[in-house]
Amino acid sequence: MTLPRIVVIGMGGTIGMVRGGDGALRPAASVGELLDQVPAAARYAELTLVPLASLDSTNLAPSHWTALIDVVAQVQERCDGVLVLHGTDTMAYTATALSLALPRGGHLPIVFTGSQLPLKSDHTDAARNLIGALLTLRLAIRRQIAEVMIVFGDRVLRGNRAIKTSEIHFPAFDSPAFPLLGEVTAAGIRLTGLHTERTLTAPFVPDTRFDGAxxxxxxxxxxxxxxxxxxxxxxxxxxxxxxxxxxxxxxxxxxxxxxxxxxxxxxxxxxxxxxxxxxxxxxxxxxxxxxxxxxxxxxxxxxxxxxxxxxxxxxxxxxxxxxxxxxxxxxxxxxxxxxxxxxxxxxxxx
CATH class of the missing domain: 3.40.50.40 (Rossmann fold)
Incomplete structure (x- = not known):
């Protein structure tokens, strides 16, 4: 079976931290170094790695949103879906900005994920979130879904409806005013049918202008x-x-x-x-x-x-x-x- 082509864009955050020789946490040198710690990821997709930033998401600004939007627009013709690894504090902001910049029903499925603990920590949620995000993307690719989603814990949320609700609990995001798009279960990804389907395939030029004042x-x-x-x-x-x-x-x-x-x-x-x-x-x-x-x-x-x-x-x-x-x-x-x-x-x- 041909594996889907997924571009993985690294923007930092807890999921992008690895332990150095002294045991201290530091940003991974590359997205590749990060994914090397989850070898199972390569079984689900043909992965292309794009390191865009390596920052605590508190330090991400509209200029980083613009850079991400530009990369997503550039890779539309050479991949089937996009996975963004991102810190939790401003993940919903970046996902919302991306959703507003892309044409509705006219882009590939995009999933954001991250973690509450680094990959190498005891009882980390990072590997589970990463695999859940890849499984969600595979299903979204097959069903021609055009959504910017957050996959975190056992939840699949519309990115622009999501908020971070906890700094310690593994289900860190919720969608209080809109139903979930799906769930990550032991039986696989279960979607609710509330997603937007892709109806447009023409190339597009996204609007990347934001005023943070x-x-x-x-x-x-x-x-x-x-x-x-x-x-x-x-x-x-x-x-x-x-x-x-x-x-x-x-x-x-x-x-x-x-x-x-x-x-x-x-x-x-x-x-x-x-x-x-x-x-x-x-x-x-x-x-x-x-x-x-x-x-x-x-x-x-x-x-x-x-x-x-x-x-x-x-x-x-x-x-x-x-x-x-x-x-x-x-x-x-x-x-x-x-x-x-x-x-x-x-x-x-x-």
Whole structure:
């Protein structure tokens, strides 16, 4: 049986650590050195190794997303699928950025994986995650699936719906607002049928522009509006995300009202997004007066976007120089559930 051709792109992280002669953990010299420790991987695919970065994922930035997107676009014609080895802290960010840059239904299956422990640690999850990722890719290749996925523990998740939920548990990722795409079981990979199938095969040029000059602020009781004003007046911030209290509520009474600041930002062309702090929740800003006043001032609802997806979508809109409202309220790659409530809220403030 002919093995599928899979390009393995190394971007660092815990899974990319090996023990040196002194017993200390260090980044592997290459993806090849890493895969040499899991010889079984070669039984599942013909692997081509591309070392792109060797960093703790905390240090990965939009410039690294751009480099990854460019590599993925370049290898589309000479492989059947792509596996990205990545640190867990920002894996969901990179997966989301990649999904927004590629044409929906027009790319090869792509899987991200990593680990909570290095390959050579006792009771590591690295080898299991790596094999699970390869098995998922094999099935996705056979079924012509066009998804950017995260395979971690026993879960197969849509990358732009995933969030990291634990720094210690082996099932480190969850998809609280969208069902799993599948599971890794003792009987093999079981998909739920919610994936996107590949319908386009034409070459494409991805859009790799992202603007990282955004700020996310947790709404806390008593937050002075002057704090946000100082950020606006610095001229270094191009977009703001307010993680709201409740379903999208923002203080709107007295000297602590943030509504005037939202209006100032909107008038200055700086988009203000409102998310909810509830994991798996969705904004419904028209439900209560504090949310409605923020909407009227120009704030943008984010529906059931994860915090990660809201941030990356805003960075993409700013980088591309396009209208943030239209981009945010459009489901680009399965990251958003578009509802009538969201559309009504948007139309009310246009």
């Amino acid at each position: 955004i700020l996310t602020v947790d709404m806390t009781p008593g937050l002075p509006p002057e704090v946000l004003r100082a950020v606006l007046h610095s001229r270094h911030c191009h977009g703001i995300i307010l993680r709201s209290l409740g379903t999208g509520n923002v203080p709107n009474v007295g000297p602590l009202s943030l509504v005037p600041v939202i209006q100032e930002a909107t008038d200055a062309g700086i988009p203000v997004l409102v998310t909810t702090k509830f994991v798996g929740g969705s904004t419904r800003m028209g439900l209560y007066e504090p949310g409605r006043d923020a909407l009227d001032a120009g704030a943008l609802p984010t529906g059931d976007l994860t915090d990660v997806a809201a941030q990356v979508k805003l960075m993409a809109a700013l980088g591309r120089g396009i209208d943030a409202r239209d981009f945010l309220l459009t489901d680009i790659a399965g990251e958003l559930t578009v509802t009538e409530d969201m559309e009504d809220e948007s139309h009310d403030v246009l």
